[in-house]
Amino acid sequence: MAYLFFAHSTITIINGYFPVFFKSQGLTGSQVGLLMAIGPCATIIAQPMWGYLSDKYKSIKKMIVIALIGLSATAVTFMLVNSYAGYLVMMFILFFFVSPTTALGDSLAQKTSVQKKVSFGRIRLWGSLGFAITSLVVGYVLTWIGVEKIMLPMLVMALVALAVAFSIKDVPGNNKPVTVLDAVKLTTNPSLFLFLLLAFFISVSHRANDIYLGLYVVELGGPEAMIGWAWFVGVTAEALIFATTAYWYRKWSPLTFVILAGVLYGARWILMAFVENPWLILPIQLSHGLTFAVFYIAAFQIINKLIPEHLLATGHVLFITVIFGLAGIVGSLFGGYIIEATSISTLYLIIAGSAFIGSIGLVIFQKKSSSHHTKEVSY
Template identity: 35%
Template sequence: MRSSRSSPDKRTETGEGRTMLAVQFLRAYNFFYFSLLAVFISFLPVYLTFRGVSPAQIGVLIGMGSFVGILSQPLWGMVSDRYKTIKKIVLLTLGISVAVGFALFQSVHPAALFLLVGAMYLFMLPTDPLTESLNYRVAEQHGLSFGAIRTFGAIGYASASLIVGFAVDRLGMERLSWVYGVYGLLAFAFCLAVPDAPASGKRLSFADLRRFFAYPATLRFFLLVLVAAIPHRTNDSFLGVFVQSLGGTSGMVGQAWFVAAISEVAFFALSAWLLRTGSEIKWITLAAGLYAVRYALCAVAADPIWVVYLQVMQGITFAVFYTATIQYLYRIIPEEWKATGQTVLAVLFFGVSGIVGSIAGGWLFQHLGGSALYLGMAGVSLAGCLYSLTLWPRGTAST
């Protein structure tokens, strides 16, 4: 009798222990996945420069990759919704990304670089929105905030940026593939242990998706995301090249990304508190305005170390902006299309904006210089800030 009374408590403790272990595995996966993403995003332009690719050509390569991402992200998001699993799709896209990325960072021939960059965007880019969807839904299932999990991704991105920058300075750019491979294998291993996202019980309906995109508020919101994301993605593509153009080293490129990512940690941790009132559009407005200030100050920086220091604004710009957009999107989108909606957001944020930002940014960088590029980015961010003011009356509108 005594053991029978205690067994429910033991089962409860065991269940809580498994839940906590699953969340810890998800946090570890975020740490290593975003470390892997840091190697790809932060150092791909630097690697291409090392291989003799010009800024304009880098812009075309990354723009081409973003176009591939536009095609691939909705596909993988809809596959995830159709089969009601996020984890299995992440394992597939992540595993291929690790193999392709390892080959990319060993490649020298321009044709091979072109093909491998395209393949990376075909598989690596869709992994990001699926990972964010996995984070959001598992956190929701276990009563945690999105930031409580995503913070570990920011820590991973920060630490990898710093480590890889100094490692490349000491070991040479030729060893970048091995660094990428180690992070990739660790991310894949921890992904195997994370729980899958809870599946929606609702039947998928293309009519529901069409109605969702027919809402004027949704279209206005996605336009705001696109305008604000263009300068952000341009910075992703050319921050390292800009730092080096001012006389900075690969180590300083790593420091810049470290400062940017570590600043995200605090704001991802605070995101649940900051956004508790539901005023996402107001926070997006603030972030867009600070984006403009950040890029304008970069444009007038004469020393690369000031560009490094200015990346501390990444937290209030990207972390707050991105968390607010996800929270707003999940509040207005139909339940059965959340993974697809997250993917559409990523298509705009990392796809369409990446094409415009990379190609136009590469042309501006090559013909007018880095300072002119960052001044233009500040202007676009300011336009996004002003446009977001028109959405304030509808900021809490629901579909």
């Protein structure tokens, strides 16, 4: 639990404040978009590799420790860079090491929840708490020391996460050997592929908001500390949903919950598009719990049903690669160009449409799955 707290703390610094940092360095909207897209590009390469190695060597802990050592070294090196080309290189390396720290942490949390017979949400909420508290604290810290020193809190969180990582324990799993061919075969599962494709449309909207929320707050006249408050409110609501998973999760099927979350995402982005006072973002952020937390928990359970036990870490990381990696690339690049051509409010209207498209597609997917009674998607 402590590990998830500090691992997710590093992510809030990247998502919440890196775009503001790059803007403070005089970069354009499209340049910021490209920089934030480089990270997900690295994620696409890194996460499947880390997931495969975790399954092959039957140890998530070892991979997490190695990744955090690399992340700490990268944070130090990042402080020496002050050019756009240098930022491009460092963002790739940074995400290569930071992406598995949370993805594998969530995979281990899911396995632990099964072993301990507790809800996944009760464990995962600690990651949300880390994200929320750090987003608030770092906002004030950067107001004090200056956003140009953003790598200092990043390094501190990485080192604390590394120290805690040595105390976590692997969960014994299936001893069946894992080969590269096994991992590749996952991508040929038609039900898995179609679900990930439709979930991608919803995730693009989520990732675009992650990246440009801070800029939107500043554009509307809000202070940098308010970015932290926006994240704090949203992720606190997320943590509450994770904490109460056992009370609501069995009401409907996981796929129904994913569809519901997608529709709520669309409504949320429409509200964001018409905000004129930055303080109105805070009440809208309360819906983050009903969108991301519900989507993530339900989608994770669907993935568990579609993937063999001995490939769970690989499957979990593949899922996270799509919804955070691929979706992050599209959200970053597309969002950056839309902002330059129009405005951030227009971007919110467009991503609302993306969320609705994904939701409609999943409704059709659910109906066809039910009519065919396929084993993989019989929820």
